[in-house]
Amino acid sequence: MRARCRHSVSLGLLLLFSMLLPAGYVYAQLPPEVNARTYTLVNPDENVIQNAGHLDDFFEKLIQLKSTGKGKVNIVHIGDSHIQADYLTSVVRKDFQREFGNAGRGLVVPLRVAGTNEPLNIRTSSSPGWKSKRGIYVRQPLPIGVGGVTLNTIQPNARITICMSDPLYDYSFNAVTLFYQKDPQSFDFSIQDSSGTEKAILTAYSGEPFANYSRVLLPASTNQITLQALQPTPDKKQATIFGVNLENGKDGVLYHAIGVNGAKYVHYNAALYFAKQTQALQPDLFIISLGTNESLDYPYLDKTFDAQINKLVQALSAYNPQARFILVTPPDSFRRKINHNPGIEAVRDHIVQYAVENGLAFWDMYKVNGGKYSASEWKMQGLLRADGVHFSKEGYAYQGSLLFEAIMKSYKQYVPLRHP
Numbered sequence: 001m002r003a004r005c006r007h008s009v010s011l012g013l014l015l016l017f018s019m020l021l022p023a024g025y026v027y028a029q030l031p032p033e034v035n036a037r038t039y040t041l042v043n044p045d046e047n048v049i050q051n052a053g054h055l056d057d058f059f060e061k062l063i064q065l066k067s068t069g070k071g072k073v074n075i076v077h078i079g080d081s082h083i084q085a086d087y088l089t090s091v092v093r094k095d096f097q098r099e100f101g102n103a104g105r106g107l108v109v110p111l112r113v114a115g116t117n118e119p120l121n122i123r124t125s126s127s128p129g130w131k132s133k134r135g136i137y138v139r140q141p142l143p144i145g146v147g148g149v150t151l152n153t154i155q156p157n158a159r160i161t162i163c164m165s166d167p168l169y170d171y172s173f174n175a176v177t178l179f180y181q182k183d184p185q186s187f188d189f190s191i192q193d194s195s196g197t198e199k200a201i202l203t204a205y206s207g208e209p210f211a212n213y214s215r216v217l218l219p220a221s222t223n224q225i226t227l228q229a230l231q232p233t234p235d236k237k238q239a240t241i242f243g244v245n246l247e248n249g250k251d252g253v254l255y256h257a258i259g260v261n262g263a264k265y266v267h268y269n270a271a272l273y274f275a276k277q278t279q280a281l282q283p284d285l286f287i288i289s290l291g292t293n294e295s296l297d298y299p300y301l302d303k304t305f306d307a308q309i310n311k312l313v314q315a316l317s318a319y320n321p322q323a324r325f326i327l328v329t330p331p332d333s334f335r336r337k338i339n340h341n342p343g344i345e346a347v348r349d350h351i352v353q354y355a356v357e358n359g360l361a362f363w364d365m366y367k368v369n370g371g372k373y374s375a376s377e378w379k380m381q382g383l384l385r386a387d388g389v390h391f392s393k394e395g396y397a398y399q400g401s402l403l404f405e406a407i408m409k410s411y412k413q414y415v416p417l418r419h420p
Contacts, residue, residue: 083259086119091400101252121166129155145242298343334388
């Protein structure tokens with residue numbers, strides 16, 4: 001039985017979600033007066049994945065999933081504030097899941113509990129006593145794991161509630177993977193349903209097969225759980241949570257979005273458990289959307305930037321040798337709201353050069369969006385916010401539809417060549 005989040009779903013929220021839909025999609029659940037807008041900001045011929053041959057193994061997994069209806073394909077999308085709110089990635093996730101099947105919501109982090117913005121289709125709350133750290137604050141003491149944001153408490157019985165509240169898509173779940181600190185000083189966790197009934201206990205015994213995460217199957221599907229810290233012995237002093245992966249037990253695509261406001265490549269490289277914990281997600285594809293925050297340092301550009309890209313790719317590859325990569329260049333934007341940002345083009349050139357030299361796939365979002373000075377046009381169309389860096393919900397939805405379209409172009413070219 002699916003529980004209801006405390007927040008009711010209003011027509012206004014449905015209209016807001018409609019803004020996330022790519023042009024051309026129509027849903028029966030939406031009021032008939034809601035129409036997706038169409039834009040001509042992009043030359044469709046340029047909206048392609050470059051070096052798409054790198055993705056052959058990923059496309060093979062999609063073909064097997066499509067032809068048999070069996071199995072899972074895992075995509076991990078890593079980024080900054082463009083990704084944290086999930087506006088762009090929500091569109092890509094739902095497009096993939098409509099085409100290949102919905103295996104669940106994937107990785108979530110209680111970002112509201114951490115004092116920052118979280119996706120619209122997630123509602124999290126907590127008891128008092130939790131502190132947090134974003135991955136950009138490297139010198140603060142808490143370790144960073146797979147979610148890019150860490151939560152910690154020293155309060156026994158402290159709680160965090162996570163509820164799926166998507167009005168258009170069923171993200172109920174019956175499998176939970178909790179990423180958390182597991183050592184002799186860490187609390188255990190009770191997993192409870194919406195009625196407060198305990199469904200499972202996860203211990204912090206460090207000798208378990210997987211370091212710093214545990215997976216449990218629930219007896220029935222739900223859209224809400226509460227994690228309660230347990231102190232079975234006095235020597236257990238704290239609890240640290242890195243993220244929660246939610247699956248429904250079905251075949252299809254899991255699209256995990258990991259975004260941290262202000263993040264750069266260097267911040268993910270400094271995260272103690274980040275690369276290692278991604279292996280629990282069994283990724284077939286990494287999409288990395290970083291570079292905007294590096295560009296804001298212009299005219300200074302970190303001399304180690306190429307090395308930082310390489311460090312992250314190599315670390316992820318070491319733990320996930322089966323995974324393939326799409327590097328995404330940052331879109332054109334402004335500095336101080338109104339000034340052109342030449343740092344974007346410089347960062348874009350480094351990312352493209354690294355991808356070409358290392359044979360990785362890349363999506364040149366900078367070029368697809370229109371290249372130099374294109375931010376002015378996006379702003380005139382109401383798709384770029386007043387800060388000149390972040391896009392509107394509709395702008396991100398448009399970009400998400402473009403990314404999915406680019407990936408599908410390469411996929412559809414691959415299928416008849418390898419499977420005539």
